[in-house]
Amino acid sequence: MMDMAVMREVIKKFSSSDKWVILCHENPDGDTMGCGLALYSLGKRLGKKVRVMGRDPIPERYRFLPYYHDFECCKVIVEEDIKNALMICVDTSTAARSMPGLKEVLSVADSVNIDHHGDNHLYCKLNLVDPDVSASAELITELLIEGGWGIEEEEAICLYTGLSTDNGNFRFGTTTARSHLCAARLLEAGVKPAVIDEYVNEDMKPSILKLWGQALMRTEMFSNGRGALFWLKKEDFEEAGADSSAVDGLVNKLLKITGVRVALFMTEANGENKVSIRTKTPYSARDIASVFGGGGHLQAAGAKIEGNFQDVVAAVKAEAEKYIDDRASALK
Ligand SMILES: [Mn+2]
Known part of the structure; x- marks a missing residue:
C-alpha cells in the first residue's frame, strides 16, 4: 500500500528544492526512462535547475521520448553533481543498480527514492515505494496529480511509455484497475497509445x-x-x-x-x-x-x-x- 504521508513529504521536498538531480537505473528500461524524463519535464516547468542522468545510454527505441537529448550518460556521480540538490532515484531497487558513486554521495545529499520493487533497499532519506503498482510511472502520475501540478502532454508520453512497457501492455498479473485509471489520465493528457506502441514494439531492424x-x-x-x-x-x-x-x-x-x-x-x-x-x-x-x-x-x-x-x-x-x-x- 502506498503511504500518502510519504507522498505528501515527497511533494513538499519537490517544492522546496531548487535543484533536482534525477537518476535512472543501469541498462535503462521504459519505466525508469519514462519516470526520469517526465520528472525532468516537471522540474523544467517549475523553474528548477534540473538534470537527468544514468550509467548507460538510452536504448535506440526510446529516442522518441521528449527530452532524450538532455539525458546525461555519466560513468560516475560525484559530490559536485549533487551539491545543494535533491537527488531523485526512479524505478531503482538498490543503490548498486543506480550510478557508480551513488553509495558514496548518499550520506551528503537529500534524496528521494520512487519505486515499485518489492525488494527495494530503502536507501534514500525518503522512500516512496509501493510494490502494488505495475510501474513506477503509476506512482509518478499520482504524484503529479496529488501535487496539483497536472500532467503536460510530454510528461504523459514519458509516463505512458513506462506504464505500458512495465506491465506488458496491460497483460501482466501486475495490471490493476489503478493501472488502467492511470492510463486513462495519461490519455486525457494527450497520449496516443498506437503511436507509442509503434515506436516501442514495432520499430525493429x-x-x-x-x-x-x-x-x-x-x-x-x-x-x-x-x-x-x-x-x-x-x-x-x-x-x-x-x-x-x-x-x-x-x-x-x-x-x-x-x-x-x-x-x-x-x-x-x-x-x-x-x-x-x-x-x-x-x-x-x-x-x-x-x-x-x-x-x-x-x-x-x-x-x-x-x-x-x-x-x-x-x-x-x-x-x-x-x-x-x-x-x-x-x-x-
Ligand atoms: Mn519499473
Missing part, C-alpha cells in the same frame, strides 16, 4: 528480428515442460550489431508455450552475463534471481553472473530445476 529468431530457435525445455530457456552469446549480438537492449521483452515469448511457468533467458552482452527470469504463480522469479545475487519483482527478475557464459547457462538451468522440484515437494 531486420537484423534484430533475426536475433530474436536465433534465440527462439534455441528454445530448450526442462522440468517436465514447466521450464523453458534460450540464450544469446556475444557473437550473436555482434553479428546483429546490437546490444542487450535489443532483446528487452524477448524472454516473455517463452511463456507462450503451454505449461511453461518458469522462463530463463541468458545473455552475454555489454561485457556481462545476465539472466532474465519470468515466472507464473506459484513460482517466484525473484527467489531464483536471488540465488545469483540478483533481484526484482515477484514474477520478473534478473541477475548478473560472473564466469564462462556456457557454465552460467548450465548453472542457472540447474538452479531453476532444483527450485521447481523444491516448490513441487513443498506444495504436496
